[in-house]
Amino acid sequence: MRRNWAARLREITIxxxxxxxxxxxxxxxxVLADKGGDVVEFLHKPSDTDLVWLSPQGLRRPLPPQAADDVGAFVDHYEGGWQEVFPNGGAPSVYRGARLAQHGEVAGLPWSVEVLTDTAREVAVRLAVRTRRLPYRVEKTFRLASGTAALEVEGRVTNEAPVALHAMWGHHLAFGRPFLRPGARIRVPEGVRVIPHATSIDPRGRRAEELFTVPPPGSPSEIVYLTGFDTGWYEVASQVGLRVEWDAEVMPYLWLWQELGASTDWPWWGAAYVVGLEPFSSMPTDGLSAAVDNGTAMLLGPAQSRTSRLRVEVIA
Incomplete structure (x- = not known):
């Protein structure tokens, strides 16, 4: 029976x-099942606040995978939202002969859907996809319980080949208006270090301040990497609060990316005001080959699986 109260689940077309x-x-x-399992709305209903950043260009159907071998193909179809990133993070890369696109492969693929639970107490759906250039299967299960302001996401990646393979795995969470405002504060655990963007890890990474402040429009673009998490979490305090928790053993890095309007050429044209806070297995944002070279890439043996959990909660 279809419900319009408590926990409920609908299928629509966008x-x-x-x-x-x-x-x-x-x-x-x-959640866009036909485009990467992207989260394109995370609306806190009591405050009418959507935490997801949406690109000014809007949503476009992605190109076939064979056409997506560069940065432009990803950006042309980047609606904002929150992406699963696997098995390549950041720039296009070539790994063992396979050309991997920006944040490829799963962000541009259609995922299958299986409804696991559909009751007034909880709804849960499992999305799954197989990558096309590397032999991986990726699953993620979304759960939402009645009465909570927290989304639970359970992920699993499996190497289906008889040989060991590397990968990068991350959650590309991008926040924008109306949730994100100048002066919003970002809090991370004590002892976390900041590593500047580079092609290799700097072991002298600076200590992170406990509180960061989101800069005003027009501030410079930046990307840095945070590491040293005993427990994976961060909070953003704006007109409503947000807390994100994840498995720091699986994803020991947090990419902090900001594009605040200073880039007036392609692709942002001065129109973006967005901060990404992205749990990742590896760094930097130079692609899988660079992560293999610096020793941060995940390694999955034949038929091996890895799992992770992500929890995103609004704190009113």
Whole structure:
């Protein structure tokens, strides 16, 4: 029976693409099954605040994978939102003869959908996809319980080859207006270090301040890497609060990316005001080959799986 109360689940179509809406009394979360399993809405209903950043260009159906061998193909179809990034993080890369696109492969692929739970107490759906250039299977399960303001995401990646393979795995969480405002504060655990963007790890990484402040529009673009998490979490304090928790053993790095309007050429044209806070297995944002070279890439043996958990909660 279809419900319009408590936890509920709907299937809709957006720009010709299959999407799922997980909803309860406090949250509405929209997931694009036909485009990477992207989260394109994370609406806190009591404050009417959507935490997801949406690109000014809007949502476009992605190109076929064979056409997506560069940065432009990803950016042309980047609607903002929150992406699963696997098995390549950041710039295009060549790994063992396979050309991997920007943040490729799974962010541009359609995922299958299986409804696991659909009750007034909880809804849960499992999305799954196989990569096309490397032999991986990726799954992620979204759960939303009645009465909570927290989305639970359980991920699993499996190497289906008889040989060991590397990968980068991350959550490309990008925050924008109306949630993100100048002066919003970012809090991370004590003892976390900041590593500047470089092609290799700097072991002398600076200590992170406990509180960061989101700069005003027009501030310079930046990307840095945070590491040293005993427990994976961060909080953002704006007009509503946000807490993100993840498995720091699986994803020991947090990429902090900001584009605040200073870039007036392609692709942002001065129109972006966005901060990404992205748990990742590896660094830097130079692609899988660079992560293999610096020793941060994940290694999965034949038929081996790795799992991770992510929890995103609004703190009103």
């Amino acid at each position: 720009e010709g693409m299959r999407a799922l809406v997980l909803e309860n009394e406090r949250l509405r979360v929209t």
